[in-house]
Amino acid sequence: MIREDKATVVATVSPGDCARFAGDGIMGIPGWPHGGASPDHDWSRGMRAFTIGRVQGIAINVHPTFALVPLLVVWNQRQAGEWDAAALLFGMVLTGLVFGCVLLHELGHGAMALQFGIRVHDITLWPMGGVARIETAAATPKVEWLVAMAGPAVNVAIAIALVPVITLYGLARGYTSLSPLMDEVVAADGPGALLVYLLIVNLLLVGFNLLPAFPMDGGRILRAWLTAVTDRDTATRVAVAIGQVIAGGLIVAGLVTGQYSLILVGIFVIFAARSEGRVVRLETAMRRLSVGQFALWDSGGIDPSRPLPHALRGGPRDVVVTEEGRVVGMLWRGQLLRAMRDGLESRSVGEVMDREVVTADARDSVFDVQRLMVRLDRWAIPVVEDGLYRGVFTGERFIHVYRQVEMGQNRSGPASVFAQVGQGLSDMLRAFGR
Numbered sequence: 200m201i202r203e204d205k206a207t208v209v210a211t212v213s214p215g216d217c218a219r220f221a222g223d224g225i226m227g228i229p230g231w232p233h234g235g236a237s238p239d240h241d242w243s244r245g246m247r248a249f250t251i252g253r254v255q256g257i258a259i260n261v262h263p264t265f266a267l268v269p270l271l272v273v274w275n276q277r278q279a280g281e282w283d284a285a286a287l288l289f290g291m292v293l294t295g296l297v298f299g300c301v302l303l304h305e306l307g308h309g310a311m312a313l314q315f316g317i318r319v320h321d322i323t324l325w326p327m328g329g330v331a332r333i334e335t336a337a338a339t340p341k342v343e344w345l346v347a348m349a350g351p352a353v354n355v356a357i358a359i360a361l362v363p364v365i366t367l368y369g370l371a372r373g374y375t376s377l378s379p380l381m382d383e384v385v386a387a388d389g390p391g392a393l394l395v396y397l398l399i400v401n402l403l404l405v406g407f408n409l410l411p412a413f414p415m416d417g418g419r420i421l422r423a424w425l426t427a428v429t430d431r432d433t434a435t436r437v438a439v440a441i442g443q444v445i446a447g448g449l450i451v452a453g454l455v456t457g458q459y460s461l462i463l464v465g466i467f468v469i470f471a472a473r474s475e476g477r478v479v480r481l482e483t484a485m486r487r488l489s490v491g492q493f494a495l496w497d498s499g500g501i502d503p504s505r506p507l508p509h510a511l512r513g514g515p516r517d518v519v520v521t522e523e524g525r526v527v528g529m530l531w532r533g534q535l536l537r538a539m540r541d542g543l544e545s546r547s548v549g550e551v552m553d554r555e556v557v558t559a560d561a562r563d564s565v566f567d568v569q570r571l572m573v574r575l576d577r578w579a580i581p582v583v584e585d586g587l588y589r590g591v592f593t594g595e596r597f598i599h600v601y602r603q604v605e606m607g608q609n610r611s612g613p614a615s616v617f618a619q620v621g622q623g624l625s626d627m628l629r630a631f632g633r
């Protein structure tokens with residue numbers, strides 16, 4: 200949250216996207232059954248956000264730390280020496296309206312994503328701004344561009360809509376010039392000031408979110424453009440590098456002007472950009488690996504004619520049911536244990552199994568198969584090659600692959616921010632040199 204001069208203008212950076220992609224594919228594994236261990240800690244799950252409503256099926260959440268916002272407003276007013284009920288009310292109403300605009304910004308992203316059939320997990324309001332978790336990893340650059348543009352477009356629309364409202368307000372008050380309105384603004388008092396502040400905040404939201412730096416929308420827009428001339432991985436690296444240069448600029452500007460919030464935003468952008476770069480690198484690596492390499496043979500699955508207890512050999516787990524090398528069903532761990540508890544030991548595997556067969560091809564990428572598993576809400580999937588059972592790919596296998604890839608990258612990847620910026624810049628020169 201950036202404070203501009205006195206107590207009232209609060210420009211909120213909307214880190215809409217840092218978690219937008221955190222909700223994607225490999226970072227968190229949303230919706231995996233058995234409370235599957237996520238390969239990456241999900242910072243948003245530490246404290247549960249409250250759902251306050253739904254818009255077009257999108258859950259609107261408020262994070263518990265949001266309770267700090269009114270306290271911050273009170274503290275700001277105190278610092279500014281405006282310690283009276285009217286000023287406090289003004290600050291509270293403005294803050295409420297600002298978060299309303301942030302929410303509309305995120306809903307802009309969400310609504311555009313829904314237009315293209317892209318899944319929107321939820322929108323959460325944090326003291327720092329709004330976070331929309333949207334699965335755009337599979338989206339084309341054009342769609343990603345449209346989704347990124349939709350948020351700032353909402354704030355532009357609000358700002359434009361406020362102009363006639365402010366004009367009408369001025370006319371109603373009998374103002375013949377701008378100066379009485381400006382007096383109101385300087386005094387930070389009354390509906391006129393509220394409207395003008397809101398206009399300014401919306402313009403600041405547009406400006407900040409269009410900075411070409413991850414996790415801001417501008418970073419995504421930039422990457423979508425770059426993807427037209429190079430691959431997504433390189434485009435991300437270039438966008439990350441540019442973002443870090445801008446973050447450096449923000450930090451320097453903060454030091455020079457004494458606006459410490461700029462320094463905080465700069466640091467936040469550096470970390471968010473690095474994590475974005477890491478996610479895309481992992482994603483690219485996962486797209487190159489075929490799932491066949493990582494499928495477990497698991498003694499070729501189990502025949503449907505076998506009695507249930509046979510499926511328990513080797514410990515309770517999800518077992519693929521095969522007949523003459525072809526997959527005919529799945530016997531889920533929970534299903535198996537329940538059947539045993541209910542005294543159905545004498546039944547055959549075929550009588551209890553799940554007959555709905557979904558398989559992955561051995562040549563499919565680990566990335567695609569993981570997404571399929573998330574979509575189906577399944578922890579294991581049989582892998583086939585030319586129609587024949589080749590092995591089972593599970594959530595545990597995925598986490599194993601993920602860790603291996605991550606370790607490999609940490610070893611080879613340049614550790615320092617400076618090295619990353621240098622790498623990004625050289626990538627950029629190469630991309631434009633084509």
Ligand SMILES: [Zn+2]
Nearest residue numbers: 213215350416
């Ligand atoms: Zn946004």
